[in-house]
Amino acid sequence: MTHRLTDLAAGLPASVPFVGPEAQERARGAPFAARLGANESPFGPSPRAIAAIEAAAAEAWMYGDPECHDLRHALAAHHAVPPEAIVTGEGIDGLLGFLVRLLVAPGDAVVTSAGAYPTFNYHVAGFGGVIHAVPYDGDHEDPDALAARAAEVDAKLVYLANPDNPMGSHHDAGRIARMLDALPDGTLLCLDEAYADLAPAAAIPPLDPSDGRVIRMRTFSKAHGLAGLRVGYAIGHPELIRAFEKVRNHFGLGRVAQAGALGALSDPDWLLEVQARVAQSRDRLAAIATANGLTPLPSATNFVTMDCGRDGAFARRVMAGLIERGIFVRMPGVAPLDRCIRVSCGTQADMDAFGAALPPALDAANS
Amino acid sequence: MTHRLTDLAAGLPASVPFVGPEAQERARGAPFAARLGANESPFGPSPRAIAAIEAAAAEAWMYGDPECHDLRHALAAHHAVPPEAIVTGEGIDGLLGFLVRLLVAPGDAVVTSAGAYPTFNYHVAGFGGVIHAVPYDGDHEDPDALAARAAEVDAKLVYLANPDNPMGSHHDAGRIARMLDALPDGTLLCLDEAYADLAPAAAIPPLDPSDGRVIRMRTFSKAHGLAGLRVGYAIGHPELIRAFEKVRNHFGLGRVAQAGALGALSDPDWLLEVQARVAQSRDRLAAIATANGLTPLPSATNFVTMDCGRDGAFARRVMAGLIERGIFVRMPGVAPLDRCIRVSCGTQADMDAFGAALPPALDAANS
Structure with missing residues (x-):
């Protein structure tokens, strides 16, 4: 039989936003020596998180509280917002899907930056929304252009990551506030703050759940080192x-x-400890980049994006050379950002491995 | 601002399919003594599963393989089907949502039984589908009526749980095969086999992924005791x-x-061990029911549904009395099934607690 998919589903590509490092390892027939491509935290989760997971293992026969009461209340206390202002979910990815589903019907306009988070675009396409992408302003997302485009197309939703992925740049809170003021009435800003815990305090606007113009996305996958739990x-x-x-x-x-x-x-x-190690690792990554003739971009995140100084084809060769040498990294997908590679912070051993693999990868890319 | 939800989302109720036992515990101000309402497995997960979770805790900084390669291949070997015939997800609930999304556009017809799984209906409503519900045939879902209704309304999707929840009944594989033959071309059967590991072998049709007329749903939440992992x-x-x-x-x-x-x-x-303990517990639950004047229905699952012999209002009073006495149970939501309460299998201590609470709960319901 032919399955009667909806017209929308039938028209969707089966491509996926990201191929995982495990698939790459299976393809190359060997594990990676350093896993620096997904902005995970090789420093690991807090020992308290590990202990909590271990303690929960024998209780895994019970469903989790569907209201996530304790976690939501702890987060509410942590952020000094009411628990009614928080919803938890299966990672930011899962929450982005629900948000898009709530707001975006087929044909509705959505604005983002060309080269920003592919999984957001995946969800928008998945619900039939129409993506309007504005270029980065140099290595920064462009709040003014995003807001202007949102007004132009009457966007239901506009996406901005601050700090930004894949470039690692950030805007200060004042600029985000001005963007909100510039948004047309009826446009919701999805402010992806996955890297908030690793950013300068000045980058993060105060939390104000009475402001219906913005929804803030946070995660335990980055600084908290719990990507594998999906919270x-x-x-x-x-x-x-x-x-x-x-x-x-x-x-x-x-x-x-x-x-x-x-x-x-x-x-x-533990969060302080991770922040310190990330800062060290950023410095080390920047030094390695510079020593090899690449330009490290300033980073407000747990990764350093490195300008390889030439075009996308060259950067793709550099990335391929690193992967070939056992270093999992990624790179921006869209020109002109794709002149860069993106390398996550990691342990001393990770940095050593990257530092050893980069020169031959560059040699190979140059030849 | 008013958020511009889609028309579909704006029209959805904010009601949830199930209120969790934790919310009930918070409301009553005390924990339950026995957790027998969600058909979890109080016998717990396999020691190997516990060890695997513990071992993975320190590695939780890494995202899971998005292709779930190892798990899908292990499942494929276990079931002797190709890995391409298996998709993993965030519980059957999550997969039901994706399935409905793939097939059901606003206005599309979907068939299920009145009183069957509320979360399936939640997803259908969530994507704008129209539920056509046929009554149970006694304490069994009615495959003939489901297939006939599917033909009548040109259903994209028809849902059948075998073994059935909330009644615990089952059909044999031959009856399911005949239902498939009776389905109109273009109707997909969603066969929810959450309780397959606890059912008589004769209830489970052979797996045949070349048959595009049916998709089979399985879970680690029931016999495997991993409801809290959501797989x-x-x-x-x-x-x-x-x-x-x-x-x-x-x-x-x-x-x-x-x-x-x-x-x-x-x-x-461990699965064999759980199956044996579940069988013991079913016998014990049946004996407790009978001793108290209730009629235990035959069960192919890890719960026993007990006919309280009167109407829904009475059964609701019995359930309330049990909950008041610290025993978490549920009951079918729709008449005439709602003359019953549904009690999950559990440990000796759980059974003792239920056996002690039932007589006073019945007394209170009768008075």
Whole structure:
């Protein structure tokens, strides 16, 4: 039989936003020596998070609380916002899907930057939305252009990551506030702050859930080192947050994941430690880049994007050379950002491995 | 601002399919003594699953393989089907959402039984589908009536749980095969086999992924005791399975969840042990029911549905009385099934607690 997919589903490509490093390892027949392509945290989760996961293992026969009460309340206390302003979910990816589903019907306009997060675009396409992409302004997303385009196309939703992925740049809170003021009425800003815990404080606007113009996306996958648990949350106006109840997978965040996230949140010292190690690693990555003739871009994240100084074809050869030598890295997908490679922060051993692999990868790319 | 939800989203109720036991515990101000309402497995996960989760905790900084390669291949070997016939996801709930999204556009007809799985209906409503519900035939879902209604309304999708929840009944494989033959061309059967591991072998049709008329839903939440990890999978025609790539949350199944499921799958002895304990517990539940004047229905699952012999209002009072006494149970939501309460299998201590609470709960319901 032919399955009667909806017209929308039938028209979607089966391509995926990201091929995982495990698939690359299977293809190359060997594991990576350093895993620096997904902006994970090789420093690992907090020992308290690990202990919480271990303790939850024997209790994994119980579904997680579908209201995520304890985690939401702990997050509310942590951020000094009401628990009604927070919804948890299966990573920011999962929450982006629910958000797009709530707002975007086929044909609705959505604005983002050309070269920004592919998974957001995947969700928009998946619900039939129409992406309008504006170029970066140099190595920064362009809030003015995003807001102007949103007005032009009457966008339901506009996406901005601050700090930005894949460039590592950031805007200060004042610029984000001005962007909000410039947005047309009825356009919601999805402010992806996955890297908030690693950014300068000045980059993060105060949290104000009474402001219905913006929803903030946060995650335990980056600084908290829990990408493998898949816990994200959104902070926004309680009315908007309540709407997620209409579409979310209520039991989707399991008991083990909730426990691990709570453990991580209870350990601010570990977060400080990670921040310090990330800063060290950023410096080391910048030094390696410079020593090899690449230009490290300033980073407000746990990765350093390096300008290889030539075109996308060259940077792709550099990336391929690194992968071939056992270093998992990624790069921006769109010109002119694709003159760069993107390298995550990691341990001393990770940095040593990257530092050893880069010169021959560059030689190979040059030859 | 008013958020510009889609017309579909704006029209959805904010009600949730299930209120969790944790919310009930918070409301009553005390924990439950026995957790017998969600058909979890109080016997716990396999020690190998526990060890795998513990071992994965320190590695939780890494995203899970988005292709779930190892788990899918292990499942393929276990079921003797090609890995291309399997998609994994965030529980059957998550997969039901993706399946409905793939097939059901606003106005499309979907058939299920009145009183069957509310979360399936939630997803259908969530994508604008129109539910056509046929009554149970006594305590069984009615395959003939489901197929006939599917033909009548040109259903894209028809849902049948075998064994059935909430009644615990089952049909044999031959009856399911005859239902498939009776389905109109272009109707897909979603066969929810969450309880397959606890059912008589005769209830489970052979797996045949070349048959595009049916998709089979399985889970690690029931017999495997991993409800708190949220791992489900679907087995179906590779063409249909491939379509999930268009809409699923690719990184949604985390590294810890994948590891735990693999650990569980590697321990068939534990499954045998759980099956034996479930059978014992079913007998004990039936004996307790009978001793108290209730009629236990035959069960092919890890719960026993008990006919309280009167109407829904009475059964609701019995359920309320049990909950008041610290026993978490649920009951069917729709008449005439709602003359019953539904009690999950559990440990000796769980059974003792239920056996002690039932007589006073019945007394209170009668008075």
